[in-house]
Amino acid sequence: MSEKIKVGFLLLGGCAGCEMAVVDLSEKLVDALAHLEVVFWAPTVADVKYHDLEAMDDGYIDVAFIDGMIRLDEHIHMAKVMRKKAKTLIAFGVCAALGGTAGMGSLHTKEELFSKAFKNTPTTDNPDNIYPSPHCLVDGKYDLTLPTYEDKVRTLNQIVDVDYYIGGCPPHHSHVEIAIGALVSNQLPPKGSWITNGKAVCDVCKRNPTRNGNGGRIMVDKVLRMVDGVPDENVCLLQQGYLCFGPITQGDCGGSCLNVNIPCRGCGGPIPGNEDYGAQALTSIASILGSEDATASLMEKYPNLAKFFYRYALPSGTLPRKM
């Protein structure tokens, strides 16, 4: 057998859920490991340190997966190191690809975020208002440092060149399996592409009205949120007034959310040909609003449209942060 493909995993500003999706491959991961050699997996799985990656020869890793967005100077540094060490770099999961839910942090100032996280949550007890700071001297002799916090969230490709994108929060393990299969069999698409089946969520959704002969587009007069009722499980959510982003989202998840009766919020990333996810989401949703009352009810139900339309994609948008 030919030499194994050397792979590396690096978690930046994410939750490691994307890496859980790799672990979720279970026996299939064991099979894949016949063809893959994991040479780096930090900081989550392997007992390796950042300096081990820095010490590798440039181009030593064949394929690197980076999950998580970029918010710290440490993220920027490590993304650049990984880029040098890897022949092929994959933005793995929607955080790395588009900024992810954490990208909504760019709608707030650092002060707002820090006071929420370290002071004002009901479970926080911080009478001395101690906030993390990049430098800290402990006992007068230990000079400790923490990474510094950048003024906004960035996507991976705003820092380094990215060869492939994989959507999902996290990517569905069946999709990870397909991606790893493509990697092992050397059947990756042209560089710069998303690794995707190319279908929208609607295309794989069992409620799709065109397939069910259930009528076409129905204009709605009233917008509903999930707290307003329980949607009919067999009818397209848009037809019922529940706002679903299935039409504009890549369906590599197999319509996971629709299978459990909740609307798609776009973690799969934009279907091809769309450069600004949130703007496209706005256009798509506006096209089913049947009256000005419907528009008004949408704005009343969703008080922050930036957070609604750009749930997973704000840092990749035309306006990537709040002014």
Add this chain to the structure above:
Amino acid sequence: MSFSPNIVGFACQWCTYAGADLAGNLRCKYPPTVKLIKVPCSGRVKPEYVLQALAQGADGVLVGGCHFGDCHYKDGNYKTKHRMDLLTKLIADMGFDPRRLRLEWISGAEGQKFAKVITEFTEELIALGPNPLKKEEELINE
């Protein structure tokens, strides 16, 4: 010294664009602040265009279409209305003054109205000041 706003205008070819032509023929006076882009219908204006104009430093964006009932594609301008209402709220959530986006129905016979809209919009933008992004850029360049 004095601030002259930069307005990007998307004008439907059947009405607002013709209205702008008529304003010229009638020799209406209005400030030279608008750069008009002809579009087939106001419904052709994607939210991306407005966001891009703002991202590239436009102080205001005008979207001009036919009056309700007059759209050559029947309901293009109704779609525009829903989209622009949401977009106005979206840009406010992104930290822009929502008055930087203006939607107007101006027919081909309303040259005077076109001139009036540009004059008013210009005054409003002078009061609002430059696009906040431009200020940030200037600060960085200084």
